[in-house]
Amino acid sequence: MGHVVSAPGKTAAESPRPQKNYLNEQSGLWSWLTTVDHKRIGIMYLIGIAIAFLLGGLMALLVRLTLLTPDHKIFGSSTPILSAEAYNQVFTLHGAIMVFLFIIPSVPAALGNFVLPLMLGAKDVAFPRLNLVSWYIYVIGAIMAVASILLGGIDTGWTFYTPYSTTTGGAVTLMTMAAFVLGFSSIFTGINFIATVHKLRAPGMGWFQMPLFVWGIYSTAIIQVLATPVLGITLVLLALERVFNVGIFDARLGGDPVLFQHFFWFYSHPAVYIMILPGMAIISELMPTFSRKTIFGYRAIAFSSIAIALISFIVWGHHMFVSGQSQMASVIFSFLTFLVAIPSGIKVLNWVATMYKGNVSLEAPMLYAISFLLLFSIGGLTGLFLGALSTDVHLTDTYFIVAHFHYVMMGGTVIAFIGGLHYWWPKMTGRMYNEFWAKVACALTFIGFNMTFLTQFFLGSQGMPRRYYNYLDQFQPLHAFSTFGSWVLGLGLFITAGCLLASLRKPYDAPDNPWGGTTLEWATQSPPITHNFEGQPVLEREPYDYRPVGAKVGH
Amino acid sequence: MSMTVVDTPGHGHHGHDPNQQHHFASMAQQFDSAKIGMWLFLATEILLFGGLFVGYGIMQGQHAEAFKSAHHHLDKRLGFLNTVVLLVSSWTMVMAVYSASVNKRKATVILLIITLLCAGTFMVVKYFEYSHKIHDGLLPGKYFSYKGPHLERERMFFSFYFMMTGLHGIHVLLGMVAISWLIFRANRGDFSSSWYTPVDLVGLYWHLVDLIWIYLFPLLYLIQ
Numbered sequence: 001m002g003h004v005v006s007a008p009g010k011t012a013a014e015s016p017r018p019q020k021n022y023l024n025e026q027s028g029l030w031s032w033l034t035t036v037d038h039k040r041i042g043i044m045y046l047i048g049i050a051i052a053f054l055l056g057g058l059m060a061l062l063v064r065l066t067l068l069t070p071d072h073k074i075f076g077s078s079t080p081i082l083s084a085e086a087y088n089q090v091f092t093l094h095g096a097i098m099v100f101l102f103i104i105p106s107v108p109a110a111l112g113n114f115v116l117p118l119m120l121g122a123k124d125v126a127f128p129r130l131n132l133v134s135w136y137i138y139v140i141g142a143i144m145a146v147a148s149i150l151l152g153g154i155d156t157g158w159t160f161y162t163p164y165s166t167t168t169g170g171a172v173t174l175m176t177m178a179a180f181v182l183g184f185s186s187i188f189t190g191i192n193f194i195a196t197v198h199k200l201r202a203p204g205m206g207w208f209q210m211p212l213f214v215w216g217i218y219s220t221a222i223i224q225v226l227a228t229p230v231l232g233i234t235l236v237l238l239a240l241e242r243v244f245n246v247g248i249f250d251a252r253l254g255g256d257p258v259l260f261q262h263f264f265w266f267y268s269h270p271a272v273y274i275m276i277l278p279g280m281a282i283i284s285e286l287m288p289t290f291s292r293k294t295i296f297g298y299r300a301i302a303f304s305s306i307a308i309a310l311i312s313f314i315v316w317g318h319h320m321f322v323s324g325q326s327q328m329a330s331v332i333f334s335f336l337t338f339l340v341a342i343p344s345g346i347k348v349l350n351w352v353a354t355m356y357k358g359n360v361s362l363e364a365p366m367l368y369a370i371s372f373l374l375l376f377s378i379g380g381l382t383g384l385f386l387g388a389l390s391t392d393v394h395l396t397d398t399y400f401i402v403a404h405f406h407y408v409m410m411g412g413t414v415i416a417f418i419g420g421l422h423y424w425w426p427k428m429t430g431r432m433y434n435e436f437w438a439k440v441a442c443a444l445t446f447i448g449f450n451m452t453f454l455t456q457f458f459l460g461s462q463g464m465p466r467r468y469y470n471y472l473d474q475f476q477p478l479h480a481f482s483t484f485g486s487w488v489l490g491l492g493l494f495i496t497a498g499c500l501l502a503s504l505r506k507p508y509d510a511p512d513n514p515w516g517g518t519t520l521e522w523a524t525q526s527p528p529i530t531h532n533f534e535g536q537p538v539l540e541r542e543p544y545d546y547r548p549v550g551a552k553v554g555h
Numbered sequence: 556m557s558m559t560v561v562d563t564p565g566h567g568h569h570g571h572d573p574n575q576q577h578h579f580a581s582m583a584q585q586f587d588s589a590k591i592g593m594w595l596f597l598a599t600e601i602l603l604f605g606g607l608f609v610g611y612g613i614m615q616g617q618h619a620e621a622f623k624s625a626h627h628h629l630d631k632r633l634g635f636l637n638t639v640v641l642l643v644s645s646w647t648m649v650m651a652v653y654s655a656s657v658n659k660r661k662a663t664v665i666l667l668i669i670t671l672l673c674a675g676t677f678m679v680v681k682y683f684e685y686s687h688k689i690h691d692g693l694l695p696g697k698y699f700s701y702k703g704p705h706l707e708r709e710r711m712f713f714s715f716y717f718m719m720t721g722l723h724g725i726h727v728l729l730g731m732v733a734i735s736w737l738i739f740r741a742n743r744g745d746f747s748s749s750w751y752t753p754v755d756l757v758g759l760y761w762h763l764v765d766l767i768w769i770y771l772f773p774l775l776y777l778i779q
Contacts, residue, residue: 123578124578195588254711255614
């Protein structure tokens with residue numbers, strides 16, 4: 001291979017079909033379960049998180065269905081859809097599964113595992129065996145989490161606040177240990193990615209020649225490594241509190257229940273950025289590719305990822321404005337919280353500026369990217385309402401916050417994840433999905449999402465508290481509208497899944513570079529060979545350089 | 556986009572150090588990666604213990620009298636002995652890493668065995684300390700059953716004592732397993748000046764385990 005120039009729209013006919021690739025070089029279940037290939041591990045993670053997303057999603061639909069009417073009955077049935085106790089368990093597991101089993105591993109462990117080494121021009125991650133170990137730990141943690149449903153369930157909410165979590169019955173200890181185990185999986189992934197980015201970049205690739213996806217995943221990995229152990233010890237302390245009554249979170253024994261909140265949010269606020277940074281990382285790839293234009297403000301986007309990672313560690317107190325922490329602490333945390341808006345705003349403006357005067361093509365991944373821009377902006381701006389002390393006191397623990405974090409987590413991360421999944425699907429599977437149905441699904445998801453959650457901003461600002469089983473009759477129209485929206489959203493997601501899975505029945509038909517991307521993963525075949533590249537790729541141009549080959553790269 | 560593919564030296568499958576994994580271009584790159592990974596892991600360990608240290612700091616501040624009174628149940632001499640034992644083991648570990656790096660196989664094995672014996676001594680001393688506490692009923696949480704005169708919050712101190720030294724003890728035991736594995740491999744002649752990464756990494760881990768004890772000893776045994 002000499003110079004590889006990939007033109008957009010290269011069709012299947014022009015590139016010979018790969019005979020040998022990472023999917024078919026070895027076969028059989030055993031070859032998958034013992035693989036150390038980052039691409040296969042990425043696929044295995046993808047299957048794991050897809051199952052978790054399905055479980056968590058069905059629980060969300062069940063929660064919404066229960067809230068359709070104030071008496072929780074439909075079609076004149078005599079019993080409620082969920083009893084109050086069952087309702088508490090279902091929303092808790094929805095949250096815990098979505099956070100720990102789906103969103104946190106979604107982009108880094110599934111897409112990141114597959115794409116990151118390819119983008120760096122590496123043969124694998126730095127520690128391939130550790131990578132496989134992290135997947136097995138994930139599976140063990142997932143089994144523990146699901147087992148806790150069968151062994152009594154938990155009704156604490158995913159935040160496990162003391163003293164309720166130390167006194168209620170059910171399988172709280174098992175669930176917290178599941179989250180502890182899952183934390184190790186997350187830490188190992190983070191360690192692996194940091195070492196990979198530092199040591200395995202292709203010759204010619206300095207830090208500022210790395211794709212922005214890598215910057216985003218690198219920032220995420222820093223948080224995974226530095227924050228997750230604190231959650232680990234917090235959950236161990238919670239378990240010890242339940243088993244031994246050690247007293248650290250128990251006021252009767254001289255402990256402090258609010259200390260649990262501090263410990264919990266010291267991890268879980270950075271964890272929010274573990275969830276959103278990878279979503280932003282995907283958008284930074286989609287925007288230049290589908291605008292056919294160099295990314296605007298490369299360094300600003302790269303540094304803002306690091307800035308978000310660092311600021312994430314000093315804002316946890318904004319989850320605790322009404323917990324009884326000192327007013328001074330609240331004022332400081334409120335001020336610091338506003339700082340997060342700066343790097344987030346920088347990113348959004350840079351993405352929009354990338355589209356400006358670009359050659360924008362609205363294929364499914366780009367539709368998701370634009371959806372992300374709209375939804376994340378709403379999610380981010382409503383975050384400022386909650387970061388401001390006085391409005392937060394009114395909005396705390398209402399549907400407003402439920403709507404806010406769903407706009408960021410789902411409208412942001414999940415939408416970006418699905419966009420990224422469409423973008424890299426041809427690379428991962430060697431197949432093109434049906435563009436028409438992908439667009440239909442994207443539109444339904446977007447409409448359904450807004451129906452479900454925009455409504456909840458209104459519910460929350462009118463005073464509907466989150467997590468409540470019962471509500472006043474006056475809230476019924478909005479609750480019902482939100483529930484209808486959840487069906488549209490569910491339909492959109494099922495069509496997405498169907499559309500992607502249906503493509504697997506076809507023979508390999510994806511070109512090496514279907515979108516005209518400029519990063520290294522598009523320079524190898526689809527699907528890639530086991531060792532990723534024939535030989536060691538050497539980077540000769542800046543990332544996102546859409547000028548014709550031969551044009552000089554100016555500095 | 557444009558990119559060139561080159562066959563770098565070391566890419567072919569002949570002339571390799573057998574310890575070099577296929578996805579690394581050189582032994583140096585592989586060694587550096589392993590070091591980064593280990594340091595990151597140690598950072599997570601510090602943060603794991605960090606939660607306990609912060610919790611201890613807050614509770615000690617709130618119940619200073621009780622903590623001070625409770626710490627008299629600990630034997631300073633045994634704590635000091637264990638501190639010395641671990642410091643010696645840190646030194647033998649450093650020398651073991653050095654010996655491995657200059658191909659002194661026999662010295663490596665002997666130094667690692669001394670390190671292991673020190674770790675064992677630490678655990679034996681800890682065993683006697685724990686037995687004494689258990690005998691007196693100075694146990695964490697609801698198992699606290701000390702009959703002598705004591706302040707109410709002293710049980711909180713023992714919760715922390717057992718959680719912190721317990722978590723540390725688990726790390727010592729894991730270190731002993733790792734050192735035993737090193738002894739086996741060093742004796743078999745697996746390490747040489749061109750590849751002694753496992754000795755180096757376990758050494759780093761062992762120093763952290765020592766370092767955490769250096770903080771635990773004054774915090775628990777020497778409260779003023």
